[in-house]
Amino acid sequence: MTTVVLSQPPGPVTGEQTPAVERGTLARLARRRMVQIGVGGLGLFVVLAIAGQLLTVNGIATGSTAASIFNPPSLQHFMGTDELGRDVLTELSAGALVSLIVGIAATAIAVVVGTLVGLLAGFFRGWLEVVLMRFTDAMLTVPSLPLIIVLAAVVGQGLGQIVLVIGLTSWAGMARLIRSEVLSLRERAFVLRARSVGVPPLRIMRVHLLPQILPLVIANTVLISAAAILAEATLSFLGLGDITRPSWGLMLNNAFKSGAAGRGAFWYVLPPGLCIAILVLSLSFIGHAINEELSPRRQRQ
Amino acid sequence: MVFARVRSSADGASSVSAVAGINLDILRGETLCLVGESGSGKTTTARAIGRLVAPTAGSIRIDDIDIAKLRGTRLRDFRRRVQFVFQDPFESLNPRQRIGDIVAEPLVVHQVLRTKSEIQDRVWKSLEECGLTPGRDYARRYPHELSGGQRQRVCIATAAILEPELLIADEPVSMLDVSVRSGIIRLLLSLRKVHQMTLLFVTHDLSLAWAIGDRVAVMYAGRLMELGSAEQVITEPKHPYTSALVTAIPEADPDQPLRPMNLVGEGASSTSITGCCFRLRCPYAQEVCATSVPPLADTGHGHLTACVRHAEISSGLPKIVMGTMAAEPLASEPGDSDRMTASDTTTR
Numbered sequence: 090m091t092t093v094v095l096s097q098p099p100g101p102v103t104g105e106q107t108p109a110v111e112r113g114t115l116a117r118l119a120r121r122r123m124v125q126i127g128v129g130g131l132g133l134f135v136v137l138a139i140a141g142q143l144l145t146v147n148g149i150a151t152g153s154t155a156a157s158i159f160n161p162p163s164l165q166h167f168m169g170t171d172e173l174g175r176d177v178l179t180e181l182s183a184g185a186l187v188s189l190i191v192g193i194a195a196t197a198i199a200v201v202v203g204t205l206v207g208l209l210a211g212f213f214r215g216w217l218e219v220v221l222m223r224f225t226d227a228m229l230t231v232p233s234l235p236l237i238i239v240l241a242a243v244v245g246q247g248l249g250q251i252v253l254v255i256g257l258t259s260w261a262g263m264a265r266l267i268r269s270e271v272l273s274l275r276e277r278a279f280v281l282r283a284r285s286v287g288v289p290p291l292r293i294m295r296v297h298l299l300p301q302i303l304p305l306v307i308a309n310t311v312l313i314s315a316a317a318i319l320a321e322a323t324l325s326f327l328g329l330g331d332i333t334r335p336s337w338g339l340m341l342n343n344a345f346k347s348g349a350a351g352r353g354a355f356w357y358v359l360p361p362g363l364c365i366a367i368l369v370l371s372l373s374f375i376g377h378a379i380n381e382e383l384s385p386r387r388q389r390q
Numbered sequence: 391m392v393f394a395r396v397r398s399s400a401d402g403a404s405s406v407s408a409v410a411g412i413n414l415d416i417l418r419g420e421t422l423c424l425v426g427e428s429g430s431g432k433t434t435t436a437r438a439i440g441r442l443v444a445p446t447a448g449s450i451r452i453d454d455i456d457i458a459k460l461r462g463t464r465l466r467d468f469r470r471r472v473q474f475v476f477q478d479p480f481e482s483l484n485p486r487q488r489i490g491d492i493v494a495e496p497l498v499v500h501q502v503l504r505t506k507s508e509i510q511d512r513v514w515k516s517l518e519e520c521g522l523t524p525g526r527d528y529a530r531r532y533p534h535e536l537s538g539g540q541r542q543r544v545c546i547a548t549a550a551i552l553e554p555e556l557l558i559a560d561e562p563v564s565m566l567d568v569s570v571r572s573g574i575i576r577l578l579l580s581l582r583k584v585h586q587m588t589l590l591f592v593t594h595d596l597s598l599a600w601a602i603g604d605r606v607a608v609m610y611a612g613r614l615m616e617l618g619s620a621e622q623v624i625t626e627p628k629h630p631y632t633s634a635l636v637t638a639i640p641e642a643d644p645d646q647p648l649r650p651m652n653l654v655g656e657g658a659s660s661t662s663i664t665g666c667c668f669r670l671r672c673p674y675a676q677e678v679c680a681t682s683v684p685p686l687a688d689t690g691h692g693h694l695t696a697c698v699r700h701a702e703i704s705s706g707l708p709k710i711v712m713g714t715m716a717a718e719p720l721a722s723e724p725g726d727s728d729r730m731t732a733s734d735t736t737t738r
Contacts, residue, residue: 278481285442285476286496286548287469296495298485 110146130371141182196341398448423603679731
């Protein structure tokens with residue numbers, strides 16, 4: 090027996106779904122080779138960082154006897170040991186954790202500050218825009234690495250300080266980008282309609298502007314995190330990082346100082362550099378793919 | 391009873407204004423149609439009345455309070471009393487908001503209703519009142535799932551949910567399919583009746599203004615040309631511009647030959663013309679039209695016109711004299727694009 094439905098409410102009710110446009114974008118992104126490689130690389134380091142926390146294969150310090158230092162890769166030490174006889178794989182894993190923490194935390198600061206500055210400047214215009222954007226220009230003009238080095242030397246070397254310094258020097262590009270997007274969005278008819286309804290400015294920004302710029306924010310978040318990780322590695326390599334935690338930059342610094350390259354300890358010199366390169370590249374791949382997917386050229390209208 | 395008083399300064403010779411010389415009272419409860427061709431300043435005027443653009447000079451008074459001076463909670467109260475329906479229903483809904491949230495927003499920001507279920511019931515009711523039945527289903531959708539007519543109904547539901555005293559509809563049907571236009575207009579008129587709203591209807595369609603308006607105001611180049619009851623303006627226009635427009639209304643009879651437009655020249659910019667802004671297109675222009683801006687003169691029964699020769703024109707059209715005024719070269723006028731930038735800068 091079949092039941093024939095004679096009358097239905099007009100059109101299907103889509104229920105709790107995201108707009109079709111967004112679902113399409115995600116699906117298209119997942120099909121991109123760059124995204125697949127990028128997510129793979131990122132996943133590798135997430136697993137490495139978590140695994141290192143769960144099972145420390147060999148304690149970091151195994152005592153620096155002459156026999157235990159600069160051991161080449163073996164069954165006991167898969168990636169050999171360093172100049173103090175520490176297990177390189179364990180160090181790499183700890184370094185991955187530091188890189189990811191700094192990447193996420195510093196990026197969070199940069200994204201929040203950048204989005205806020207861009208939104209406020211773009212929406213309110215007037216003197217607020219002038220003040221905020223001139224400050225942003227100044228931040229963009231000053232070469233960031235020397236600035237980071239100076240700031241890091243001033244505020245100290247804890248992980249928190251590093252995060253703060255990198256975060257507070259990486260938001261300017263984001264602010265410019267968001268502002269320009271908001272400048273065009275604020276003239277759109279739905280914003281005008283919201284104003285005519287009497288929606289207060291802060292709510293317009295939160296409800297009507299923020300959701301529209303979110304894709305842009307996400308794309309640049311990924312790119313900023315790549316830069317932040319690189320900045321952390323640079324600081325650590327220069328000895329301005331947190332020297333109590335093994336990070337990739339610090340490993341490179343130690344390898345450099347102990348002359349590992351001269352002693353042929355490639356298992357100590359190469360991995361941290363490769364890890365930095367692969368992680369930064371993975372994030373850049375993802376970020377660029379999202380950017381490309383969102384570029385006006387690809388958009389329907 | 392006057393609801394809103396619009397007074398803009400007569401134009402100074404030096405400054406360029408998108409809108410000038412508007413002298414308009416909106417009466418409580420009436421449907422006032424603002425008619426004009428594109429670029430005539432009707433949208434700017436409507437937005438100024440709703441305080442979406444700030445006038446650079448002149449005043450708009452509601453209850454004898456200059457709305458340009460409203461701030462904070464008083465501005466918010468004003469917004470609650472004056473609501474808009476815009477031209478483009480495809481652009482004027484936030485693509486990432488559900489219909490229910492869009493319609494509920496006025497209730498939320500004006501704190502009319504506080505509990506979720508009260509708001510929900512009110513939203514559903516409002517959607518259904520605007521012909522989107524069942525409201526419960528429409529509330530869950532996103533704008534891209536609706537047609538243009540349905541979206542405009544959402545805009546109307548949003549504007550009407552606060553039961554404003556003045557509803558400003560800015561070309562609400564010009565972007566829509568002809569087949570859904572009458573439905574939208576009937577909805578606006580019935581809401582006006584039910585909620586006893588004043589309706590300011592902006593349109594470029596004179597016959598539509600005739601059909602729905604109590605009074606019609608005709609604008610040209612940012613100036614008010616003629617104002618009167620719909621009947622007066624259409625059947626006995628007192629301004630040569632209006633009478634040209636009226637002749638241009640097509641007849642429903644295809645055998646009827648098109649009547650010739652009683653205009654000379656082409657659409658001209660207003661900004662650099664001395665005297666009457668219409669004189670370059672006016673077949674009746676005289677020397678006097680170039681020297682002074684014609685005031686809005688009352689010709690009786692509240693029928694106002696900004697033409698110095700209105701008496702002659704209404705008592706049988708005067709003979710067309712191709713005088714020097716009308717033949718003045720148009721090439722020296724700044725182009726359309728110039729006019730656009732000029733009006734943009736002055737309405738900021």
